[in-house]
Amino acid sequence: MFASKLCLNMKIVKPSIQNIDIYGIIVCTLCLLHCIATPLIFFSVALSNDNKILPPFLWKNLDYLFLAISLFIVYNSAKNTTKSIMKYLLGMSWLMLFLVLTNEKIGVFHIPELVTYIASINLAVVHLYNYKYCRC
Numbered sequence: 001m002f003a004s005k006l007c008l009n010m011k012i013v014k015p016s017i018q019n020i021d022i023y024g025i026i027v028c029t030l031c032l033l034h035c036i037a038t039p040l041i042f043f044s045v046a047l048s049n050d051n052k053i054l055p056p057f058l059w060k061n062l063d064y065l066f067l068a069i070s071l072f073i074v075y076n077s078a079k080n081t082t083k084s085i086m087k088y089l090l091g092m093s094w095l096m097l098f099l100v101l102t103n104e105k106i107g108v109f110h111i112p113e114l115v116t117y118i119a120s121i122n123l124a125v126v127h128l129y130n131y132k133y134c135r136c
Contacts, residue, residue: 027073031070034062074090
C-alpha cells in the first residue's frame, strides 16, 4: 500500500521536473507582462487627483518574487539539461535579468525599459531551447 502511494507520488513529481523549462517560460512571460503593466499602473496612479493613492507594495516588489522563482527554475533546469553549454546560458540569462532588475530598483545606471523586456524574453527563449533540444 505504501509502495504504491510512493510510486504514484514519484509519477507526479517526475513530469514536473521534466517540464521545469515550461514553468520557466511561464514565469518569464508573467515577469514580462508585469514589466509592461507596471509603468501603466504607476502612470494611472500619478494621473489620479488623489495624491494619497500609492502603488500596491506587493506590485512594486513582485520583481523579487519573479527573480526567486526563476532562480529555482534555472537551477533545476541547469541541473537536468543534457548540454553543458545550457547551464552557462541559463545562468547568464538569469544573471542578466537579475542585474537589470536590481539596477532598476537601485538606479545606478539609466537603462531603458526595453533592456528589461529583452532580458526576460532572452531567459524565456533559453528555456524554450532547453526544453526542445536539451532533454534526455
